[in-house]
Amino acid sequence: MATLVKIGGSLIPAHVEPLCSSLREVAGDHHILVIAGGGQLVDVLRAYRKTLTLSDETAYSMAILAMDQHACLVAEVGGFTMSRSLRELMKRRTVPQVFAPSDVLLNLPINDDIHIDRMTSDTIAAFVAGWLGADLIIATDTDGIYSADPAVVPDAIFLERVRACDLTHPTSVDAEAVRMIRRWNVRTWVMNGTVPDRLVRYMRGQPVRGTEIMPD
Template sequence: MWVVKIGGSLCGDPLLPAWLTLLGQLGGGRIALVCGGGTLADEVRQLQERWDTDDLSAHNMAVLTMVQNAYLLNSLNPALRLVSREADITPTLRRGGVALWQPLELLRHQPDPLTNWRHTSDSIALALARRLNAERLVLVKSCTIDASLDVDQLVQAAVLDDGFGPLARQAGLPIDILSRDQGEGLRELLLFGQRTAGADHG
């Protein structure tokens, strides 16, 4: 099982359908898909700043933006099967589907270590991968990725959230970070388990 996280900022990107087609074609039985909150989550940040609300409320609102974007991805590609419970991910994969996770179980009544902006959807996807004992995590970002940078440097560059580094060091699984135009890189990972030098565009 792999966890693939599509950045919410790709929800308005013309390349999004191609990514979803690729996942639908090659991810059946092996991919748990997570979508970030994107511009909807940015609106939550702005509202929190405007009204000075607490992080717990902002966390719950941001989780719901991920749920909304999952509905969008399912509408664009119904082969991606919506699941609202982690317990339903493995059965969906066993039936040969791609499990499109809606993280409703992350809604909280009390704050915990993840209910803050240090941990965004990248960290949420990594935490899910750890809970599922996933073999690999792939993050698809809208920005250009400098392949020479390690995870900590990508955190410093604000490509990844502040909480990602410590979680990644404890994860014990390969983490691949691709940019929006590297669909061929994901294809090669899914087919061959590794990327070649020519897999930087697609």
């Protein structure tokens, strides 16, 4: 089974090189797929929307293209192959495949699964993983999921495992992504991408700090 690694936008550009090194280290034994968040490029888009009147459709297209740009960056830094179709993504197994999603996502009909104003990069990653039947690792800048925001509640409990249906409070994974995880029954792990060795150890079946989200 393939594993889709979502590199959060908060990890780009500072942590891209060590993450790519970790992915290369395990690629010989695992079918690794990669998708990147929009990060600072989407922050620019949000700033534009404060001063310009942009439709949801235009903002969505620009956000997806931001993910494409980071896919180009990750492919270049990692020496990976970039794929623009799901068929290419599943066919090539020699090195990690980086998915640039615009060709697929910008041609999908808008419906209950693709709702423009709710489609964050985490949601898109869960959607793609479900579509491919892949496991999902969300690499972000936190260790995982807590019972509450630890910045607000200092004694918040770290959750090593949680059911998606129980994630009713704000976390590092947005609510729409959780809905997509449930909708597509995606096995998901959230871990700290600023410590890329955790990714290597996890892929090798060793215990690491992180949170498993069970679809239900």
